[in-house]
Amino acid sequence: xxxxxxxxxxxxxxxxxxxxxxxxxxxxxxxxxxxxxxxxxxxxxxxxxxxxxxxxxxxxxxxxxxxxxxxxxxxxxxxxxxxxxxxxxxxxxxxxxxxxxxxxxxxxxxxxxxxxxxxxxxxxxxxxxxxxxxxxxxxxxxxxxxxxxxxxxxxxxxxxxxxxxxxxxxxxxxxxxxxxxxxxxxxxxxxxxxxxxxxxxxxxxxxxxxxxxxxxxxxxxxxxxxxxxxxxxxxxxxxxxxxxxxxxxxxxxxxxxxxxxxxxxxxxxxxxxxxxxxxxxxxxxxxxxxxxxxxxxxxxxxxxxxxxxxxxxxxxxxxxxxxxxxxxxxxxxxxxxxxxxxxxxx
Amino acid sequence: xxxxxxxxxxxxxxxxxxxxxxxxxxxxxxxxxxxxxxxxxxxxxxxxxxxxxxxxxxxxxxxxxxxxxxxxxxxxxxxxxxxxxxxxxxxxxxxxxxxxxxxxxxxxxxxxxxxxxxxxxxxxxxxxxxxxxxxxxxxxxxxxxxxxxxxxxxxxxxxxxxxxxxxxxxxxxxxxxxxxxxxxxxxxxxxxxxxxxxxxxxxxxxxxxxxxxxxxxxxxxxxxxxxxxxxxxxxxxxxxxxxxxxxxxxxxxxxxxxxxxxxxxxxxxxxxxxxxxxxxxxxxxxxxxxxxxxxxxxxxxxxxxxxxxx
Numbered sequence: 001x002x003x004x005x006x007x008x009x010x011x012x013x014x015x016x017x018x019x020x021x022x023x024x025x026x027x028x029x030x031x032x033x034x035x036x037x038x039x040x041x042x043x044x045x046x047x048x049x050x051x052x053x054x055x056x057x058x059x060x061x062x063x064x065x066x067x068x069x070x071x072x073x074x075x076x077x078x079x080x081x082x083x084x085x086x087x088x089x090x091x092x093x094x095x096x097x098x099x100x101x102x103x104x105x106x107x108x109x110x111x112x113x114x115x116x117x118x119x120x121x122x123x124x125x126x127x128x129x130x131x132x133x134x135x136x137x138x139x140x141x142x143x144x145x146x147x148x149x150x151x152x153x154x155x156x157x158x159x160x161x162x163x164x165x166x167x168x169x170x171x172x173x174x175x176x177x178x179x180x181x182x183x184x185x186x187x188x189x190x191x192x193x194x195x196x197x198x199x200x201x202x203x204x205x206x207x208x209x210x211x212x213x214x215x216x217x218x219x220x221x222x223x224x225x226x227x228x229x230x231x232x233x234x235x236x237x238x239x240x241x242x243x244x245x246x247x248x249x250x251x252x253x254x255x256x257x258x259x260x261x262x263x264x265x266x267x268x269x270x271x272x273x274x275x276x277x278x279x280x281x282x283x284x285x286x287x288x289x290x291x292x293x294x295x296x297x298x299x300x301x302x303x304x305x306x307x308x309x310x311x312x313x314x315x316x317x318x319x320x321x322x323x324x325x326x327x328x329x330x331x332x333x334x335x336x337x338x339x340x341x342x343x344x345x346x
Numbered sequence: 347x348x349x350x351x352x353x354x355x356x357x358x359x360x361x362x363x364x365x366x367x368x369x370x371x372x373x374x375x376x377x378x379x380x381x382x383x384x385x386x387x388x389x390x391x392x393x394x395x396x397x398x399x400x401x402x403x404x405x406x407x408x409x410x411x412x413x414x415x416x417x418x419x420x421x422x423x424x425x426x427x428x429x430x431x432x433x434x435x436x437x438x439x440x441x442x443x444x445x446x447x448x449x450x451x452x453x454x455x456x457x458x459x460x461x462x463x464x465x466x467x468x469x470x471x472x473x474x475x476x477x478x479x480x481x482x483x484x485x486x487x488x489x490x491x492x493x494x495x496x497x498x499x500x501x502x503x504x505x506x507x508x509x510x511x512x513x514x515x516x517x518x519x520x521x522x523x524x525x526x527x528x529x530x531x532x533x534x535x536x537x538x539x540x541x542x543x544x545x546x547x548x549x550x551x552x553x554x555x556x557x558x559x560x561x562x563x564x565x566x567x568x569x570x571x572x573x574x575x576x577x578x579x580x581x582x583x584x585x586x587x588x589x590x591x592x593x594x595x596x597x598x599x600x601x602x603x604x605x606x607x608x609x610x611x612x613x614x615x616x617x618x619x620x621x622x623x624x625x626x627x628x629x630x631x632x633x634x635x636x637x638x639x640x641x642x643x644x645x646x647x648x649x650x651x652x653x654x655x656x
Contacts, residue, residue: 121644124644132591134593134638136633136640137637139630140634297472298472301472306461306462307466310449
């Protein structure tokens with residue numbers, strides 16, 4: 001039964017939060033923070049797959065998030081609401097409750113396809129040059145959206161609030177929060193299983209030595225493609241959810257600043273550490289909210305804290321280690337599957 | 347008519363290319379020596395422009411104390427330029443000492459240093475915003491902007507100064523890097539980090555010199571930029587900085603020729619895209635060209651692929 005303990009604990013925790021949100025025991029502000037923590041966990045752990053486990057340097061994660069956010073939002077507004085752009089809803093608004101995860105997945109797939117823009121050059125380009133390509137993709141996505149006037153261009157796109165409302169008209173639950181919990185659970189589970197599988201270890205092999213990995217029969221092109229598409233697809237799903245929290249998105253949200261924020265979470269938690277990413281996403285979101293009264297000075301204090309962290313604990317909170325390495329007792333419930341006795345150092 | 351439009355745009359492109367080239371230089375110098383992308387460099391450009399603004403205001407007696415030096419504006423410009431370059435070099439070196447050197451001593455991976463650099467940039471931007479407020483400042487007009495016309499091609503003296511200054515800087519830096527001992531030391535460090543200290547080369551001094559050189563060129567770019575476009579705001583360095591970085595990469599990062607070639611190329615692409623297409627497409631087309639270019643030639647124009655031994 002032990003292997004189900006984390007799952008059960010997670011489901012109980014999520015049900016409690018959803019119940020608390022439904023019963024209005026926690027106010028809208030705290031609900032919002034919980035949802036942002038969820039989004040940030042998805043973003044940071046998906047970026048960790050590329051930056052941490054594969055050792056590439058992607059600085060344009062917000063671009064993929066934008067692709068997912070726009071695709072999901074446009075599909076939902078077109079299908080389920082009457083809007084000034086698309087006219088009457090194409091399907092009945094109440095079907096949103098079933099089809100929302102589908103549109104979310106389509107958004108994720110769109111983002112994964114955008115990930116190909118990075119994945120294909122990465123066959124030949126490495127390191128700093130690849131960093132520029134990701135940066136360029138971020139800018140390309142942002143300025144393409146700005147130039148498509150049908151979806152609002154630089155003014156942004158709205159109407160997602162109605163989708164959420166029509167979902168809540170059918171069954172009155174905080175649906176976005178539920179889907180965020182599902183997405184977080186799936187992301188962490190998929191990445192955890194993937195990087196610990198024999199197949200997924202190829203990614204870590206590419207980080208350590210690409211040529212050696214190739215010789216040892218790792219199909220590096222295929223692995224890179226999978227890693228980039230998986231990572232950007234997850235970012236796309238996170239973007240879709242993000243759009244539905246706010247009900248309004250504009251291209252200015254998905255700039256290099258947002259990418260930097262995600263990157264900071266990855267490095268704060270430690271590269272190549274999934275539990276580090278999760279913890280740092282939680283911690284960083286809370287710190288951001290705590291420092292909100294500082295206003296502008298917030299963005300002086302937070303980088304300063306990070307520089308101090310880099311100076312005194314360079315590898316991040318849990319660099320290349322998991323929580324189970326720090327607290328070995330956790331390993332009994334934390335390690336994947338039933339590989340007892342096989343202690344795989346990362 | 348088309349020829350004249352072409353030359354007009356060519357001149358604009360040369361001016362923009364000059365700004366990109368001067369900033370790209372800082373990226374390339376630091377990268378050439380340390381293999382570090384100094385992402386704080388775009389903000390050092392901004393700091394340079396601000397320092398220039400305050401020194402100019404001080405010398406003109408418009409700030410803190412009403413000085414009555416009655417210097418001619420051109421003299422104010424020259425004094426301000428030199429002081430700004432020195433002070434900005436100091437800022438760059440301080441960042442190196444406080445943030446990068448301890449990490450280097452610890453032997454931290456390059457990526458952590460890059461993150462630290464990003465954070466330093468954020469601190470400079472937002473520290474400026476927090477200290478000086480969000481209002482824009484107008485840079486005083488020190489060099490009276492006179493417009494000459496050659497046929498129907500209009501060019502201002504500021505444009506000419508910018509372009510000439512950039513060409514002079516290029517010649518100066520090529521000389522420093524190719525002909526002096528310090529330049530030789532810089533190239534040696536990028537060639538082999540392990541062997542260089544054994545040859546008795548003071549690595550830290552060379553690195554400090556590199557940062558000072560790069561930052562003072564950013565300050566020069568900042569002052570010239572503020573002279574040409576006299577509006578200062580805390581985020582002015584962000585986008586220009588990223589684009590200059592792209593210019594450095596297109597040229598082949600680590601090569602001084604590359605920084606200039608890349609800077610001018612990016613300037614040309616941006617100006618000519620804006621001339622023939624709606625200007626909102628400028629960034630999109632410029633970055634798409636970059637993406638295609640890097641996919642075809644990953645090391646940039648002058649870059650040489652580093653051979654990896656198995």
